[in-house]
Amino acid sequence: MPPTLAVVILTKNEARHITDCIASAAWADRVVVSDSFSDDGTPDLAQAAGAEVIQRPFEGWARQRNHALEVTAADWIFFLDADERITPELAAELREVAPRSEVGWWAPRFNYIVGKRMGHAGWYPDYQLRLLKRGSARYDLSRPVHEVVLLDGAEGHLRHHLLHYNYDSWAQFHRKQTTYAAYEAKILKERGVRPRPHNYLLQPLREFRRRYITLAGWRDGWHGLKLSTLMAWYTYRSYVDLAQLWRREERGD
Known part of the structure; x- marks a missing residue:
């Protein structure tokens, strides 16, 4: 059997983005929304879009991601933010690399800031370590933001881009x-x-x-x-x- 791959989205009041975000991840074996008790309808919208929803209090980004790694039944986890989108090309590449020996994969990311796709100033290629093999990756709890992933194995770099609509x-x-x-x-x-x-x-x-x-x-x-x-x-x-x-x-x- 090919490796299973789940997309996990952490949310807190992401009603504006969540439906389109989940649609970009519909190719995955599972789409899981880990919600920190949103009060803007995010959980209902996520379920309507076909995602599984779990809720837990927010304890910091690293703890939230580690919890998702522990409880999500899949061989691989791709962490996606609500304001990000997976392109079809990236989705195909994620399937392609999952059977390989690396335990973590970096995706290059296009950042759109107030209507402009950035190409420099540290906003591109903006590699993000997002595809993680369960059991071989964990987040450093000393970093409450801009989290650091600790890997038990090799890492690789993807070719295709993740889209990030940072700021309107x-x-x-x-x-x-x-x-x-x-x-x-x-x-x-x-x-x-x-x-x-x-x-x-x-x-x-x-x-x-x-x-x-x-x-x-x-x-x-x-x-x-x-x-x-x-x-x-x-x-x-x-x-x-x-x-x-x-x-x-x-x-x-």
Whole structure:
């Protein structure tokens, strides 16, 4: 028998995306939606679209994904976000590589940000480790966001692309990056890092240079300049948040 492959989608109030997302995964042996008690109708829409729905409280992305790896009956798991889509070409390639010896596969991802498909500035090819062999992969619990997968075996890279419709507006981008900056500050604090005065200037400048120059963000025109600048700003915000976390601890809050 060929290996079985399940697509797992983690959700929390994803009514806008979930139906189209599940439709792009309809080729899989199973589509499982792991929902964190959405109140916008996401579970009902997911079931109507043909997915299995399980619900559990949100305990961090890594824990949610590890739980899915434990309970989903399939040889392979492909993790798909609600705002992502699997193309037919990628679906065929996933079936093709499943019998091979690698235990994890990276998919290149196209990111669409406020209507533009990005080609540089760190947003492309944006490889994501998403196809995982059950029993040979787990998520590092020390990373609450931008999770890290630990593999017991070799990994490979896919040719075909995953589509990611990241942000419809700059306001949505701001909300998400503000959250990421807070997460990053928490990680730095857990590592014992304290902000130094030069961090507030040098770290954002390094981030801008990395995205705009090293990663050729300038090739994406206005979008590349704006995104490189914004990501430098959120790097600054993470150090501001880090300083606040240390102050709260020192006050005993």
